[in-house]
Amino acid sequence: MKINSQRxxxxxxxxxxxxxxxxxxxxxxVPVLWIFSASLNPGSNLYSSSVSLxxxxxxxxxxxxxxxxxxxxxxxxxxxKVGTGSxxxxxxxxxxxxxxxxxxxFTGRKYGLxxxxxxxxxxxxxxxxxxxxxxxxxxxxxxxxxxxxIYAGGSIPYNTWLMKGYLDTIPRSMEEAAIIDGAxxxxxxxxxxxxxxxPIISVLAIFSFVGPFTDFLMARIVLTTPSKYTxxxxxxxxxxxxxxxxxxxxxxxxxxxxxxxxxxxxxLQGMLISGLTKGSAKQ
Amino acid sequence: MRLxxxxxxxxxxxxxxxxxxxxxxxxxxxFNGQIIKGFLFLLFNFAVMNSIAFIRGNIYGLITLGxxxxxxxxxxxxxxxxxxxxxxxxxxxxxIFNIxxxxxxxxLRDQGKEPPGFKESLKNIKDTGFSYLVLSPGLTAILCFTxxxxxxxxxxxxxxxxxxxLPPANLIDWVGFKNFREIxxxxxxxxxxxxxxxxxxxxxxxxxxxxxxxxxxxxxxxxNPRLKFRKIIRTLLILPWAIxxxxxxxxxxxxxxxxxxxxxxxxGKMFNIQPVxxxxxxxxTRLAVILVNLWVGYxxxxxxxxxxxxxxxxxxxxxxxxxxxxxxxxFRYITLPxxxxxxxxxxxxxxxxxxxxxxxxxxxxSGRPFEFxxxxxxxxxxxxxxxxxxxxxxxxxxxxxxxxxxxxxxILAGFSIYNFYRxxxxxxxxxxx
Numbered sequence: 001m002k003i004n005s006q007r008x009x010x011x012x013x014x015x016x017x018x019x020x021x022x023x024x025x026x027x028x029x030v031p032v033l034w035i036f037s038a039s040l041n042p043g044s045n046l047y048s049s050s051v052s053l054x055x056x057x058x059x060x061x062x063x064x065x066x067x068x069x070x071x072x073x074x075x076x077x078x079x080x081k082v083g084t085g086s087x088x089x090x091x092x093x094x095x096x097x098x099x100x101x102x103x104x105x106f107t108g109r110k111y112g113l114x115x116x117x118x119x120x121x122x123x124x125x126x127x128x129x130x131x132x133x134x135x136x137x138x139x140x141x142x143x144x145x146x147x148x149x150i151y152a153g154g155s156i157p158y159n160t161w162l163m164k165g166y167l168d169t170i171p172r173s174m175e176e177a178a179i180i181d182g183a184x185x186x187x188x189x190x191x192x193x194x195x196x197x198x199p200i201i202s203v204l205a206i207f208s209f210v211g212p213f214t215d216f217l218m219a220r221i222v223l224t225t226p227s228k229y230t231x232x233x234x235x236x237x238x239x240x241x242x243x244x245x246x247x248x249x250x251x252x253x254x255x256x257x258x259x260x261x262x263x264x265x266x267x268l269q270g271m272l273i274s275g276l277t278k279g280s281a282k283q
Numbered sequence: 284m285r286l287x288x289x290x291x292x293x294x295x296x297x298x299x300x301x302x303x304x305x306x307x308x309x310x311x312x313x314f315n316g317q318i319i320k321g322f323l324f325l326l327f328n329f330a331v332m333n334s335i336a337f338i339r340g341n342i343y344g345l346i347t348l349g350x351x352x353x354x355x356x357x358x359x360x361x362x363x364x365x366x367x368x369x370x371x372x373x374x375x376x377x378x379i380f381n382i383x384x385x386x387x388x389x390x391l392r393d394q395g396k397e398p399p400g401f402k403e404s405l406k407n408i409k410d411t412g413f414s415y416l417v418l419s420p421g422l423t424a425i426l427c428f429t430x431x432x433x434x435x436x437x438x439x440x441x442x443x444x445x446x447x448x449l450p451p452a453n454l455i456d457w458v459g460f461k462n463f464r465e466i467x468x469x470x471x472x473x474x475x476x477x478x479x480x481x482x483x484x485x486x487x488x489x490x491x492x493x494x495x496x497x498x499x500x501x502x503x504x505x506x507n508p509r510l511k512f513r514k515i516i517r518t519l520l521i522l523p524w525a526i527x528x529x530x531x532x533x534x535x536x537x538x539x540x541x542x543x544x545x546x547x548x549x550x551g552k553m554f555n556i557q558p559v560x561x562x563x564x565x566x567x568t569r570l571a572v573i574l575v576n577l578w579v580g581y582x583x584x585x586x587x588x589x590x591x592x593x594x595x596x597x598x599x600x601x602x603x604x605x606x607x608x609x610x611x612x613x614f615r616y617i618t619l620p621x622x623x624x625x626x627x628x629x630x631x632x633x634x635x636x637x638x639x640x641x642x643x644x645x646x647x648x649s650g651r652p653f654e655f656x657x658x659x660x661x662x663x664x665x666x667x668x669x670x671x672x673x674x675x676x677x678x679x680x681x682x683x684x685x686x687x688x689x690x691x692x693x694i695l696a697g698f699s700i701y702n703f704y705r706x707x708x709x710x711x712x713x714x715x716x
Contacts, residue, residue: 010509013610017504024501025519027578032522034545035534053545097421106414118699119429125641125668126688129681130435131428133358153428156421185413214527217641217672232529236646239533247537258530265525266518277590 039063039251062252072253074227075234082144082151082230083213089152090208091201094159099189101160102167103175113164120157124150128221135222142224150222151212159204162275166200167193203275206268210261231257297389304385308378311385315392319401324381331374341367348442349454357444357455365434433692440685446678462686475658475670476687482569483666487638490576491630497577498584499622503614505585506592517589524582532646535575536562539647562648565663572664576643584633591625592618631702635695639668659683667691 033053040058066072100106101113124131131150132141140146175188183191194201216232223229229237235257238250265272296315304311308331309324345364349355388398442448443458466472501520505513523531538544539561550556561571595618603613644650650665650673659680660673667687674684 014507014509017507017510021501021504021516021520024497025516028519028522030545030549031531031534031538031578032526034538038537052548093421093424096417100414100417100421104414104417106418114700116425117702118696119425119433120699124428124432125639126671126691127429127432127436128672129439129675129684129688130432132675134362134432134435137359137362149424150428153424156425157429160421189417210527214529215642216529216646221676235530235533239537247543250533250537254530254534258526261527262522262525266522269518269521269525273586273590277587 035251035254038248039255041248041251043248062249063256065249066252066256070238070249070253071227071229071234072256075229075231076257078144078228079213079230079232082147082219083209083211085144085148086151086155086212087205087209089148090155090159091205093152093156094163094204095194095197095201097156098160098163098167099193102164103172103193113161116157116160120161124154125217128217131218132221141222142228143222144228147212147219147222147230150218151208151215155208155211159208163197163200163204166197166275170196199271200275203272206264206272207275210265213261295389296392297386300389301382301386304382308381311382311389315385315388315398317388317398317401317404320384320404327377338367338371348456349450352454353451355454356451357442358450361438361442361455362435365431365438436685436688439681440689442682444681444685445683446680449679458682462682463690466683466686471656472658472683475661478657479661479665479667479670482664483638483668486569486573486644486664486666487634487640489573490580490637490640491633493573493577494580494584495588495626495630495633497581498586499588499626501581501585502588502592503618505589521582521586523579524586528579528642529646531579532575532643535578536647539571539575563652565652565654568648568652568664572644572647575647576637576640579643580633584629587629588622588626591622594625595621628702628705631698635698638666638695639691640666641668641672644669645672 030053037053037055039062040055040060042057042059042061101109101116135141135146135150138146140149170193174192178188178192213230214232215230216236219230219233220236223233226234226237231253235250235253238246238253300311300314302311303314304324307325308328309321309326312321312324315321341360341363344355344360345367347360348357349360391398440462441457441459442455443461444455447453448455466476504510505517505520510516538546541547541558541560541563544561546561547556547558550559560567562568599617599621600613603617608616644664644666648662648664650662650669652663654661654663659670659678661670665673668691671684671687674680674687
């Protein structure tokens with residue numbers, strides 16, 4: 001009798017689990033399906049034909065209009081450019097810095113780590129006034145280079161912590177053997193440490209590509225010429241003024257902007273998630 | 284006799300060379316017989332001497348921030364001044380190093396030893412300097428793109444840089460703590476600051492609690508081995524994490540539109556609810572931003588908590604199963620305390636992140652709905668950081684914007700330092716191992 005009631009309880013809790021999960025998945029998919037259906041909806045505004053969750057009639061016109069009537073293609077290229085540049089620069093700087101903090105002993109090490117942890121909490125957002133003025137002084141306002149430098153520079157403190165956490169878990173026995181064999185410190189860094197770091201470097205490369213690719217605020221402040229906009233700034237301007245008028249075109253743009261990154265994240269979720277959790281567990 | 288010994292000691296080489304280097308860099312090294320090093324220091328000495336006028340001019344500029352409008356550009360003077368202070372710090376460092384170096388090698392001479400030659404010194408630098416060499420690119424970048432802007436905005440908080448003082452037409456002046464005083468003493472500013480500030484705290488607390496609450500619940504449910512299709516369900520559930528946040532937030536701002544948004548459509552069809560004004564009434568919009576943030580943010584919390592759950596060793600539960608405790612008791616008395624231990628620092632980080640979550644607030648509804656009588660264009664859902672954005676871009680109130688940034692800095696630095704000590708003490712305790 002007792003075993004039986006236990007079993008019923010288990011089934012009930014399992015059933016509730018499924019129901020709850022189903023509800024959450026439904027809520028997750030509502031905006032996704034809706035925007036997809038809006039992007040295929042004939043007509044440009046949403047007042048005339050109310051868009052439902054699943055498309056009734058469909059057309060690919062809005063996708064075509066994006067490329068013929070707007071600067072969408074160049075925004076896309078700009079975002080890729082800024083993302084790639086920031087990612088490469090960030091990886092270079094973070095690898096060196098985290099190697100030093102993990103493996104080398106120097107005065108000010110602990111103090112430096114502490115400062116990085118504090119700096120990491122302050123996004124460039126907070127210094128927008130100063131960054132605007134400094135870029136203006138350096139003649140880098142309204143340029144992708146200025147944006148890349150800010151993104152890469154700002155990403156160092158956090159990513160250094162992440163990668164240092166990973167480096168700390170790599171045993172030192174191989175380096176010690178290499179030192180006995182007379183390898184220089186550069187050789188150790190390039191030939192031993194870097195190959196072992198490929199997993200975390202790929203994770204960081206993706207994150208520091210996606211961050212700038214999707215950032216709104218800094219791009220908004222730095223870039224003033226519409227042809228230099230990145231996707232986030234461009235898409236927002238689409239719907240900022242006359243929201244409903246351009247909505248279907250915005251929907252098509254949103255799908256195209258999100259698709260590559262979403263697919264990438266879902267395909268590499270195992271790798272990205274282990275990078276996230278490993279890094280934070282060490283903090 | 285003793286006096287003689289003392290003077291001999293004072294006249295010993297190490298003191299003489301230190302004194303020489305104190306008056307002119309490099310002379311001590313030359314006296315020690317380190318010719319190349321000595322000349323390099325000497326050269327540096329003359330370079331510094333030659334630029335004294337330049338340094339003095341920049342420091343003067345930093346103090347006055349310019350004297351004639353149109354001729355002096357206060358903002359540039361400010362930056363040159365800050366950079367010059369950096370430069371002075373470096374020069375002081377090298378100067379002190381020069382004296383200590385002379386003293387050290389003088390000591391070697393006094394003991395009858397030969398100081399190292401130039402090649403050896405270089406090799407020394409290569410060994411001990413390797414750390415700094417590796418660090419230098421990263422540190423330079425941090426210095427230029429994080430520390431310098433930080434110092435710059437701290438300084439602006441103490442000036443009168445606003446709409447009425449725009450260089451080069453006008454000069455900027457130092458005003459001390461006036462901006463801080465005004466934010467707290469002018470009643471309209473104080474009201475707005477308290478209103479926006481308290482909403483920022485409420486927002487950060489609730490957005491952290493909701494995302495971690497739902498994330499925790501889902502992670503625990505998915506951790507049940509009897510659940511089928513766990514992998515597919517997890518993939519479906521992390522979809523909001525995979526979609527770039529700016530895209531989902533913009534989509535949500537459409538979905539919450541009163542007339543054509545899908546939310547009101549569904550609520551109308553399924554529950555026959557009249558269209559809700561999600562984005563035009565302050566209380567409702569505040570609810571909406573928290574709910575949208577929940578949609579965007581719970582997968583991240585779920586991912587982190589799943590990571591922690593998988594790290595809890597299974598044998599901890601075995602004793603409990605033998606004792607015949609219920610699943611709820613198992614969760615309440617074993618899982619939750621262990622989870623809480625690793626989750627607290629993550630939640631503090633999440634709190635700090637949401638405190639400055641400009642993207643969500645601004646892209647969803649630009650901080651609106653409009654609120655009557657608020658300073659600086661602060662709307663009903665504006666948090667401090669989006670208010671700063673408006674003060675900067677719409678109102679040109681750079682001085683107040685920087686002052687408020689500084690206030691946020693102090694609040695968050697407190698959390699950050701607390702978190703650091705907490706997690707480092709956690710590492711020492713190693714509760715889970």
